Amino acid sequence: MSRAKRRSEVSAKPDKSTIINAAALQDHLARSLTLDLRLRPRRPRKATIQSRENMSASNSEYRCVWVCETCTFENNERPRSSTCGRDSDRCSACGTQRNEQLQHRLTLAQKRGLVKRPPPKLTRDEWEDCEQQAEARGDTQHPCSICRESFGVKEQVILSCSHMFHLACITSFERFLRTNQRVCPLCRKQNYQKRNTTMASAFHRDYSAKRIQAVLRGFLARRQAAGLWQKFYSSGKGDPIRRRQFFANRVGKTTDRLVTAMSKRDDSIDALLAEFDKSLSMSRRVFQDNAPETETDPATGASFPGGDDWLAIFNKAKARNESECAICINSFGSSMAGVSLLSCSHAFHSQCLSAFEDFNIYEVSLCPVCRASYRSQTWLHVAQIASQTR
CATH class of the missing domain: 3.30.40.10 (Zinc/RING finger domain, C3HC4 (zinc finger))
Structure with missing residues (x-):
């Protein structure tokens, strides 16, 4: 009986891997939801402290650079200041904004395969596919989904889920997000990647140029049409009624211009006389006290x-x-x-x-x-x- 009881107690004890998996899942959820568990920190050993100091000293001696993801140019790490702002985070060669994607260390749950790991960095071809998807969806023509304003020539970013936003809008959204995991404002995709793009700026310039060309061509066509109609009707061609109406309109417009010019001249004369009367009244007010009783x-x-x-x-x-x-x-x-x-x-x-x-x-x-x-x-x-x- 005693042996059977011992076997039942051993079988009732949970496996160590199950306990580790449960703790790993709890730790992952706590980190993802930014929960403060207020655990007592473990006192590090002296050897660990010395090794960290040695690593920091060696890292400080080595040159600090960051590699641009667009042109693979090595840029020197410079501290941010109020004067530089975001200019210190731009590539010196192509001017691309530095990717500030936080590379978090993998949690124990992700290492053990309980939770899906973050996706790897996208290649240049994959980024081109994302831009093609956004262009096919018409995101360049639509306003930003956060501020609901047109992209214009402001800085834009495209996410790995092919959604586009203003750089300032997505930065503000990430700043006030309550979780460590970045989530797309539209599709809620977690751990996304972002990259600077100029698709919307190019579309805005192209659209603005077309509008300017259309207005200019319309103005030139309307101005040339009046001369062509006058040349056509002056040669005696066309319907007599329309010819008479065309010249009557031309004479009416000329008369209106003359009347407008004369009215402006009369208004200028009246304004000059009114100014004279005002000056005279002011002079009378000055000498009014000295007037005889x-x-x-x-x-x-x-x-x-x-x-x-x-x-x-x-x-x-x-x-x-x-x-x-x-x-x-x-x-x-x-x-x-x-x-x-x-x-x-x-x-x-x-x-x-x-x-x-x-x-x-x-x-x-x-x-x-x-x-x-x-x-x-x-x-x-x-x-x-x-x-x-x-």
């Missing part, structure tokens, strides 16, 4: 306040037929005694206007209605002068 009409000899056309102001205020003060909202009265007339043609009670000026916070007195600077005269005095001029 009263002036004499040469025709009648009547004296009236100077500096403004008070007769026109009085007639304008009288035509408005205002019967109450805008400050106190009381009527003026039939005799209009104690009423002041402003140079802006508004009338107020003299006491109301005086009180308003006492509480004025501005350096220049402004009209309570139109907010314009003014000079005031009594209504009866201006009315008397107006009656004398008649």
Whole structure:
């Protein structure tokens, strides 16, 4: 009985390979999902530390280069700086962007064949096949799938799954990706490879050149067509009705050009005269303070306040037929005694206007209605002068 029990216990124990496979799968999933297991790090031995220091010293002494995948040119490794930016990661011979594909070490699950290994680097023929697939699918004509803008002449990359993106867009997408494994934004292919391409830039230049040529050819054809039609109808050929209509249109266009030119000339003259009037008004404002308090009409000899056309102001205020003060909202009265007339043609009670000026916070007195600077005269005095001029 004891021997049978021991055999059952031995058979119940799991195989060591099964335990290793399970641990390898857990480690692979944890690394792929960037899970923090917070395991206690193993203290390295002194011999391991010394060997690593020796390797780092030997590597620092050896020249650091990286090989371009396009032209196989060896470029010196240069540290990045804020001034260089991405220019330090370009090939000195062909200008191709350096492939920043992270070459992760194989996990234990991948080494034991439990998980598929990353695909090997594509050859030049395979990259050409990817570009042909993208061109056949029309990716060069469509916008970038990330930013939804046309590729234009910006830097583009093509992935090993034959999808194209802007270099800045795919770099930003990779930066904010939450997993260590790179995934294509469209087909979700993992561990893809990318390479610089100029397919979309070439298509954009070709399309732009065709558009420019089409516009230029249309312009030249339309300009030559008018001369050809005129030569054709001038020789007496063609339908008489269409010939008459063609020359009528030519005469109408000539007339429109003449009218436009004359209107522009008139507008320029009007603008010049308006500028003269503006300068004259500004000059009058400058010398308005030095104007005499009263002036004499040469025709009648009547004296009236100077500096403004008070007769026109009085007639304008009288035509408005205002019967109450805008400050106190009381009527003026039939005799209009104690009423002041402003140079802006508004009338107020003299006491109301005086009180308003006492509480004025501005350096220049402004009209309570139109907010314009003014000079005031009594209504009866201006009315008397107006009656004398008649």
